[in-house]
Amino acid sequence: MSSKDRIHITAIEPLSANWNKLEKIDFQYVRANGDTQSLTREIYHVDDGASVLLYHSQRRTVVLVRQFRLPAYLRGRSGYLLETPAGFLDGADPVARMKQEVEEETGYRIASMHKVFEALMVPGCVTHAVHCFVAGYTPEDKVSDGGGLMSEGEDIEVVELSIDDALAMISRGEITDGKTIMLLQYAALNLLRN
Numbered sequence: 291m292s293s294k295d296r297i298h299i300t301a302i303e304p305l306s307a308n309w310n311k312l313e314k315i316d317f318q319y320v321r322a323n324g325d326t327q328s329l330t331r332e333i334y335h336v337d338d339g340a341s342v343l344l345y346h347s348q349r350r351t352v353v354l355v356r357q358f359r360l361p362a363y364l365r366g367r368s369g370y371l372l373e374t375p376a377g378f379l380d381g382a383d384p385v386a387r388m389k390q391e392v393e394e395e396t397g398y399r400i401a402s403m404h405k406v407f408e409a410l411m412v413p414g415c416v417t418h419a420v421h422c423f424v425a426g427y428t429p430e431d432k433v434s435d436g437g438g439l440m441s442e443g444e445d446i447e448v449v450e451l452s453i454d455d456a457l458a459m460i461s462r463g464e465i466t467d468g469k470t471i472m473l474l475q476y477a478a479l480n481l482l483r484n
Contacts, residue, residue: 296320300328311335336418340384341376342392342403343473344427345453350482352456353427354470355395356447357438362466372449372459373467376420384421392425396448397436400425406476411468420469424477453482 301316312334319327344353354372363369377391385403393399403425410419438444451459456474459465465474 305332310337332415334416334418336416337378337380338384338419338421339376339378340388340391340421340423341374341469341473342388342400342423342425343374343470343477344392344396344398344400344425345477345481346427347481350453351450352453352474352477352482353396353398354449354451354456354465355436355438356449357444367466371467372465372470374470374473376469379421385423388421388423393433393436395436395438395444395446397434398427398431399433400427400431406480407472409469409472422469422473422476424473424481453478 296319298318299315300318301314303314303316304311305314306312312332314330314332316328316330319329321327345351353375355375356370356372358369359371360369362371375388375392375395377387379387384405388403389400403423405421405423407422408419409422412418436446436448438446453474456465457478460471460474465471
């Protein structure tokens, strides 16, 4: 039985359309044993995004950005997360969007990048997917200080560190962003081995 045969949406109630769209969805779900169950979920429709890990093969370094994230702060943390540069697609091609975002946030102008995976970050309640890339960089690629766009509320610190230090920071709970952890582990396994 296909998923289309197992799911029948019975009601959609809009809850919010401020930043993105939040809906309450009622549906009938046919379980594996054939029984039908009525379920309700709140689904947050968030535009897809992209992220890129900048890496330097010979030096075994990566470039991350540190910026304030209100949800992390509300969880009792400082709110300043170390992350890979990222942004919403806003209808743009992921590669073109990330080249722009990387330059805005880090000051590096990247000629090319390679897509390594696409990830659903919170698939139980958020529609958002992240297109994840890696891109080599050199000091010569640095064309500005970066720092993000003040008009978007960005106040970004650019951080270059070794892959070993970045992995140790994951173990110590100092890097907690999911896309960043996945991209750093990808780099450690595939790009920056000892």
